[in-house]
Amino acid sequence: MSQVTVTLTVNGQTQTITTDAHKTLLYLLRDDLGLYGTKDGCSEGECGACTVLMDGRPVNACLVLAGQAQGRTIITIEGLAGDGELHPLQRAFIRSGAVQCGFCTPGLVLSAVALLERQPDPTEAQIRQALTGNLCRCTGYTQIIAAIQAAAREVDHA
Amino acid sequence: MTPFDFLSPQTLAEACHALAAAGRRPIAGGTDVIPQWRAGRFQAETLVDLSRVPGLSDVTLRDGEIAIGALSTYTELHASPVLRAHAPLLAEVSAMIGGAQTQNRGTIGGNIANASPAGDTLPPLLVLDAQVDLISAAGERSLALSAFLRGPGQTASEAHEIIRRVRFAPLPRGARSLFLRLGNRQGMVISVVSAAFVLQLDDHGRVEEARVALGAVAPTAIRCAEAEALLRGRPLDDDLIARAADAAVAAARPIDDVRASAAYRRHGVRVLVRRGLTQLSAPGGGEQ
Secondary structure, three states, X not given: OOEEEEEEEEOOEEEEEEEEXXXXXXXXXXXXXXXXXXXXOXXXXXXXXXXXXXXXXXXXXXXXXXXXXXXXXXXXXXXXXXXXXXXXXXXXXXXXXXXXXXXXXXXXXXXHHHHHHHOOOOOHHHHHHHOOOOOXXXXXXXXXXXXXXXXXXXXXXX | OOOOEEEOOOXXXXXXXXXXXXXXXXXXXXXXXXXXXXXOOOOOOEEEEOOOOOOOOOEEEEOOEEEEEOOOEHHXXXXXXXXXXXXXXXXXXXXXXXXXXXXXXXXXXXXXXXXXXXXXXXXXXXXXXXXXEEEEOOEEEEEEHHHHEEEOOEEOOOOOOEEXXXXXXXXXXXXXXXXXXXXXXXXXXXXXXXXXXXXEEOOOOEEEEEEEEEEOOOOOOEEOHHHHHHHOOOXXXXXXXXXXXXXXXXXXXXXXXXXXXXXXXXXXXXXXXXHHHHHHHOOOOOEO
């Protein structure tokens, strides 16, 4: 089977990986790097459970080929917490009860991180728009939106 | 899901050369190619990744013509000052396609190449009279988007050809334009019916120029020549709008599918065309 060799930076660490040419970034992260926080929901770019940040922008890792990640900078959910301290958005999700089964949570948190980088004080409409590509089937969006609003306030006042 | 090989050309010439061999197909953002490959509807021995090819993602206005590099993402189109000023409906539609993840990866060249009857950039590009520029190891050619789109997933391009850019004239000052979509919900939706409009009205509310295109109601996105002819030269009042909507319904050839029935789509065409023209008839409606 054909292989590709890819050098990419994941959560601050630059690594070189040789893997199957038809593998997606999602399974490079999960199988080759053991980063299981990035979830495989629909495998077709509809649900956003595999959302990661690529060069700072949210993308569906299930639709990026391993070879296309060459030279890119990737942030996964594992890359958010530093020194045992959760990211403000992770804390806000917990406090607001925005996590039930948790399957959609990593993708939602990363979409929210990208949103707050661009718009530190988003309106509810902007939050809803930013989450269009992230489906939650159990928690409900109300708490998720509340969590993002709480995190925006916290970061704003920090 | 048969495995494929992967090539990553670094120049346009390399990309053309790579695609000249049999069994090779291009990939850019992957938002259509990967799901189709997973579903067994996309075959290739080797995928040729266009993402590293320089010079394919600029949006420029030069010599009275807008040129959009095929690799421009929806995020880039939405942010483009050139499009916001001179083709605002294309900037607007780009924020309606999928979610942020899709908009960050999906490209205008991909939307054209995929040739879905429901591709949301296609009605706007049709009312902009867009030309598609193709390049291959054999040379370059250009054809109207209306001639490029042949059927669902079918285009006039050969397997070895790359969509390089799409070109059109900027909308004249005072032109009114709009894109409307009917879907089963607001976000992450494949259009059930879509419609794009360009109108120019004179000082007395008479239609000087009219272009109307529809998506998801025929084997390809289509222009509505009869509706346009009806509109031109007449005052844009409720009666004319109703007749133009009738003409658009007559131009549609919808099918029943998982998203909607043909009858619902026909009704949707009438509603969207009436809604769109009514919005554009209001003072300053959709004006640049």
